[in-house]
Amino acid sequence: MLMSLHLAVLPILLPMIGAPLAALLGRSSWAWWITLIISIGQLLCFVAMLPVVLGGQPLDYSMGGWAIPWGIAYRVDALSLFMGLLIAAIAVLTCVYAKHSLRTDVDHEKLPYAYCCMQLCVMGLLGMVLTADIFNLFVFLEISSLATYGLVSLGKDRRALLAAFRYLVTGTLGATLFLIGVGLAYTATGTLNLEDMAQKFATSPHQRTIQGAFAFIFAGLVLKIAIFPLHLWLPTVYRFAPSAVAVLLAATATKVALYVLVRCQFGLFGQAISASHYLAELLLVGGVLAMLYCSYLALKEDDFKGLLAYSSLAHLGYMLGGMGLLSAKGLSASLMQLFAHTLAKGGLFMLAGIMVLSAGTSKISQLTGLAGRSPLLFLALVICGLSLVGVPGTVGFVGKWQLLDAALTQGRFGLVLAILASSLMALAYVWKILETAYSNPQSNMQLTVKPGWLMPLSMWSLTLGCLYFGFFSQWPWQLAQHAATVLWGSS
Amino acid sequence: MIDVVLNIVLLLFLLTMAVSILFIRHLMAMAMLFGLYSLLTAALFLVLDAPDVAFTEAAVGTGISTVLMLATLAITGIHKEKRPKIHLPALLLCTLVGGLLVVISLDLPPLGDEQSPALQGVAKHYLEKGKEETGVPNVVTAVLASYRGFDTLGEVAVIFTGGVCVLMLLGHWRQKPSVKVKNKIRITSR
Amino acid sequence: MESVLDLVLGHFNYWAVIALLMIGLYGIIARQNLLKKLACLSIFQTGVFLLFISWGYRHDATVPILAEGFSRYANPLPQVLMLTAIVVGVATLAVGYALIVRIHKAYGSIEEDAILEKDQQEQE
């Protein structure tokens, strides 16, 4: 009973114990076990909250027993549960993956600290998802960001350092812009609790301030999400970070920033932004540009991880497009797309890590003959790649279908065309990899290092997830719909 | 009235400092100016009735931050910046964002305004009930430690994270020859 | 005339802070020296702190420590928030400095364009 009361904060409190333990015990194997146990614990928390939240009642928790809005409150509704489940599951898989992956990327003595940072990063992300207090959200944003700066800098290549530095500057700039927005919103309402704020927006005399608040929160988050054209920091970060870290970032970090944007735009400012139709157009145009231009960049890229990074940017465009439709259907399609992309991109980044480890290169042009040497790896590449394109039978198709359906329902033919064109380019760049891997080896590519069994295990769980949810998608789709109606009900 | 004058004077100083920091090319001098800048900020906080923030800024901003910057300079040993060029897009962006902010600021309640919603909201409760509910006369402390204690826990987590990151980056790790790394990979492949 | 003066006096804080913010922003984007970038980032952050504290200011009031004989206090909440934000900012700066030290070790320079040039050369 006591446990069930504290379920909402447990995912945050667990790593607060686990992270220092992992760092202090000083043995990498212990640190790994701690991290694994903590992340499984977090996942179980979310699973345990599932029936309560799906029952229709959000789970509220007041820190220190102070009533809303005096204290900090936590709130788990369908949307936060959706994100939380996804992040916690990815965290478990990344942790499993990291055991071998990090060991080859990072010096032995630094490993406990790396695991500690991984826990902190996930803690920050979950905190952002669970909290109902906008300043608290900023604090957790900074925790996860700081941890990622450290993790990215662990990359083997020295270019990782500059990538981490640029990420730090951009990230901090984004967070500070967000903070300005928080301040403006506070001056207009006098409160920090999200729900309280949303109510006070309606009656506040300072409407221009509120619009300004949204503008700054939006700008800060756009930097964090890396929406085109503010995406420049992202590709190098994904390329040079240690493989396990790249997985974590690609699958969760930008998505959580997107979640915050969704939460703020629809949950918080929904009523206050009278000019929201301009905003919708902005999101749509931004999304379309991101889809087309970043897909084009991905086509030109020869580095596997770099290509995946650009493809991530293009897929963010899909999600933005869905948000820009300003409807429950569009939003749930966006969330479904987010789910699909997390599975596929997570799997692909894991695969990239295995490839870098065993083939010693991430250049696509040097992958010739992969299919012959390692047919299973190739099969996973095919499945995740096709999910990225949106071929039926994969979860990517489900996401794309819902998005297209929503866009067509609202007569947004431009968006439909852009999605289709971008899928075509996705097919081209995915096929560029597949074809190279499939063709007969000209150079003698050597797979000297075996990746062990933990790395393939986690990669395959995501890959099979792509397939499974491609055939049976009720579960995530219903949750996504539920989440979307939560926000649309409140605005 | 003296508040207002002091306030304006300090702000003008602050602006001068910021401009000098931007344009001075000697990095050591920049670090010094940076320390002064922080100190001025702390003074400004004091003028604006925020002693707790002023203390923290003086200790953390002026103290630790400047020391860290000097230490970085000492390690890198680079004391002179290359001649910078004028960055036109950045200038344009700054004008744009700045203009936007000025427009927004006109809608803001003026400094010290009694009617500002910020004073009516949660803050009112803290001032009126804070002592009664927490027993601490310093409302800032009361809010920090009690009402928003969880933020403070998060703050501790931030410091911890920063510490771990710095340790990872700068700790005296044994430098390993690349051969050993290969050995390690072999062990894992078994 | 009176009202213009009021407007200027009432908003001068905001405008000065906005100028600070823009100086910081310009430096972050335009300066190639990494240390300079961080310093400008710090200016930017400090600007935001000032903004918050200004929002909490109240005429003819005193510091928010409850005492006999005073009834008007400054808004404590922005101060609390900024206490947290200052610490967060310094933690970020510390990580940034550590990164600069490492970058200097790896490249021998802390000018961004010089570093990128070295990477280019290495690739060729």
Added chain:
Amino acid sequence: MSLSLWLGIGPLIPLLGALAVGFLGRQPNLRDGFGAFTALMLLLWSITGFVQFNLSHEALLWNAPLIFASPIEGIPLAFSIEPLGLCFALLASSLWLITHLYAIGYMRAKQESHQTRFYVAFCLAMACLMGLILADNLLTLFLFYELLTLTTYPLVSHKGDEKTRKNARLYLMLLMGSSLLLLLPGILVFWQWTGSLNFTPGGLLDKDQPGVALLYLLFVLGVAKAAVMPLHRWLPAAMVAPTPVSALLHAVAVVKAGVFTLLKVTLYLFGAEVIHAQATLLLWLPALTILLASFVAMTRDNLKERLAYSTISQLSYIVLGTVLANSMGLLGGALQMLMHGMAKISLFFVAGVILIASGKTNISELTGLGRQMPLPFIIFTLASLSVIGLPPFGGLWSKWYLALGTVEAGQYLLLGVLMLSSLLNIAYLLSVPLGAFRPSAQPFALKKVPLSCQVSMALPALACILLFFAAEPLIQLLRPITG
């Protein structure tokens, strides 16, 4: 056997076959033997279906689809069977057995590499084809349509050299690109209009629904497997594949999957009447394709490429019949699916045998070869006559009903197109054996042709004659659905 069991087994047979073939890769004899066994089982499966469900085809089992997944709310993935699919399944499975026998001889005689991969991909392609045939709704069909493209890619790019890879890329990009860019939005729009994608006799659309022709155009072009110009380029490109692949997949399975899709969409989603009333203008697309492809075929010297263009032309007959959408036209189209498949596979087999024996691929180099090895060219002649549509070959019936269809619709110009095309057929097909039987100066150095190739080459050509006399039961089977 219960229906759902039968439905489930269909795609499973080749799927399990693929697994087994993959595992037996190190023992070529066992592997090939097992492949043949799989093909035989599939043939038995389709015959069972024919016998069991042919008798009760009025109710035609629409009520009992086998649902196996539900990716999207309201559209499950499900299998069911109807007469058209039954005919196609029978055709494909019987030809698979023959092709497999042919392939064993061909691949060994040419000493091709990666044979296991080849057979595995072949089995997988057949499994996808079975899934496509049994699809109960458009989404299921779309799924297997895409999978069929993917599984045939390794077969097309089998040789692995630069030219092959380039062609295979074109193959994939055109097929998948068109389906993602045209077919998918078509499906979506249909879904928006009707809220259902289930194949239903009589179709789902209202008769006066506006914009039908435009949507139908998306389908005609989007199903690029039907190779209607201008999206036909993939078919000649796919001819870089080994001959058995060109024969079964690119003369029968893949291309017929395309027209099969169109037929099903027309019959069961749009409704023949709606198409008949609204899409008359679209008739010129296949009509032009028929003529243009025939002209191009005449200019091609490479035998397989000429056959490919001939296929493009002949496929458009089926599309023509489909778009005509009157009972005669539809019947003609459905029959053409079978008749052309039988004849064309024979032609490709002959091309393969010529390649094995003499190493020649160009028609101009074949002069005199017919005197040294008459059998292949005799078979080529027989099959050509069936394609042209002369008695006593099965091809006559399809042409006959198509012609009736144009007359019924009052499109006499189209009738002229059909006649002209038949003349062109004669020119570009019969010129091959005619040239080969002319005397030549130098004798050819011939290699031995495996017996399995010779037999399997002859069988479909003989079947064409059989079909001329036994077309009646087929027509009876197809009548109820074509109206």
